[in-house]
């Protein structure tokens with residue numbers, strides 16, 4: 220658990236020498252407690268105090284950066300087990316595997332696609348995050364050539380995968396200054412991997428099949444001076460991955476095993492069902508997800524899933540209220556009313572666009588509530604409808620005076636008619652039935 | 663993780679000995695932990711959704727499934743024999759038509775589906791309060807003894823469906839609009855009018871991936887953790903159907919050659935994630951999604 224300012228003050232040297240940049244030890248202690256100062260800036264701490272303060276004040280999961288520039292992948296610093304408890308902050312990097320046995324042509328096509336292919340959804344640009352270059356050939360010079368070819372063409376974050384430090388070093392000659400993630404050190408070879416990570420200033424993945432094994436290994440790496448770590452729980456099935464990643468997240472945020480406070484690595488290429496593994500990695504605490512190249516449908520679906528899961532759940536997604544034209548309507552086209560809960564809006568819009576029916580959609584401000592809830596709460600009422608008709612220029616946009624209320628708003632239809640003077644029709648409850656309703660009733 | 667609560671078990675389907683005609687029956691519930699963790703190795707069940715009037719059904723699914731979609735009985739048969747569904751969910755979309763009155767047709771359809779498949783049945787009745795009572799009692803009666811699951815009860819219209827379920831021994835689906843408190847209230851209401859807890863399945867409403875799915879995912883996690891912490895009014899199994907998946911823009915406007923695949927991936931991601939969040943029954947419409955989910959669940963449940 221985090222220490223309070225006074226607890227921290229008690230173990231500081233109390234010299235009040237200001238060398239930490241703060242006027243007193245107490246002021247420094249308060250800054251540490253709120254996470255705004257690093258204990259290491261006091262030069263007079265003994266090793267034990269330094270470790271104690273470090274463990275208690277750093278975020279439960281370390282922030283790790285991979286790559287440089289605008290596309291760099293930043294993961295870690297998560298604080299909860301469930302997104303509804305707060306939010307998930309740093310979306311996982313989706314890293315596409317490129318084996319060094321591929322032809323230069325193949326490498327080029329895939330790398331260029333990852334760098335350039337982008338989807339825009341709800342105002343956000345979505346792309347795959349980077350590449351995971353895997354030494355399949357076994358040869359250091361082949362690996363180096365592949366890394367060089369990728370470096371020449373794109374500036375994406377990279378993971379370099381090999382069990383052999385000399386192979387990784389060959390790759391690092393090409394990209395060592397761009398913070399690639401090295402993968403993966405084990406208990407047998409961590410010293411040579413740590414030497415590489417230190418020499419090039421790179422983050423390092425450690426691999427062990429249990430929480431204890433990972434904790435041991437990260438502790439050893441930290442002693443070797445490498446702190447930017449990522450953990451590969453080396454699960455052989457998605458079930459095992461879920462069990463381990465859940466244990467890790469819990470132990471890290473509750474600080475019961477602070478040594479596993481690092482982002483988790485998930486290599487979907489090792490599982491018999493990579494799609495299930497990829498979805499699971501996104502849902503359940505994967506921070507770096509290695510995947511085979513994804514064609515259109517998979518890419519779009521996984522990027523959308525990642526966007527959904529890493530959206531702040533506290534913030535109701537709302538549409539801007541207003542009058543929206545659908546399928547280029549004319550002045551005679553029907554006028555439909557819906558609420559600004561984006562789920563409702565997009566569902567209604569989907570069916571209307573699908574049926575190619577021209578109409579005007581008046582989105583009224585129910586503060587993001589669905590029709591059912593907004594009616595029950597009295598938010599969707601005749602005053603709101605009247606004001607919205609006026610405010611968004613509905614009277615000018617259409618030549619008729621008929622509006623369609625959502626089915627669930629039936630209880631207010633009489634009052635809306637009275638207050639607005641418009642003829643009110645009650646539409647279906649289910650958006651799927653809208654096209655048929657409009658054809659029959661308004662046709 | 664250790665918890666104090668346990669999810670109620672709900673039985674769906676009845677064999678001959680139990681007074682029905684189902685060749686397979688299923689039980690959902692019983693979880694004492696979050697999905698797929700220790701002590702929760704049950705496979706989620708997959709229901710294939712079919713309907714009796716395909717007017718509003720996704721053309722992608724109709725094209726893939728073929729001619730049987732003109733006959734709900736044949737469609738149900740194929741769902742079992744060819745696609746390997748665990749359950750069939752019949753949407754009586756014919757009742758959604760304006761001026762609907764063909765209640766006899768509804769009975770015939772249900773009888774045909776019961777003939778066509780030996781799988782347990784979920785029956786989705788009308789969506790229109792003025793015909794609810796007639797339609798639901800026809801559904802309940804036509805499937806009497808089969809221990810089906812009837813849908814859908816909502817806060818402002820649950821009486822007809824619950825009455826039919828109580829009268830003919832079926833379970834009900836209780837749907838609330840992505841809200842844990844409303845889900846709980848509805849369960850209490852249903853309980854008060856005579857539905858035992860072990861005949862209620864919660865439908866927290868599932869938005870399509872990219873269209874509010876994140877709310878549904880989290881409300882399922884919240885309902886499940888509340889139940890495991892001991893809230894018995896939420897300790898029912900959950901059902902999830904991201905029914906709008908195939909109507910959203912990304913799927914409809916996908917390039918022709920990848921449209922099928924996009925439809926499958928969209929349904930897959932929502933259904934798979936719903937199961938990870940706690941849903942015991944997931945519903946899909948594309949037969950290939952069903953196949954893909956089976957594989958994914960088997961690996962997660964440790965059976966592959």
Ligand code: SF4
Pocket residue numbers: 231232233234235236237238239240241242243244247260261262263
């Ligand atoms: S440097 Fe250390 S001893 Fe000096 S004032 Fe800061 S906390 Fe106190």
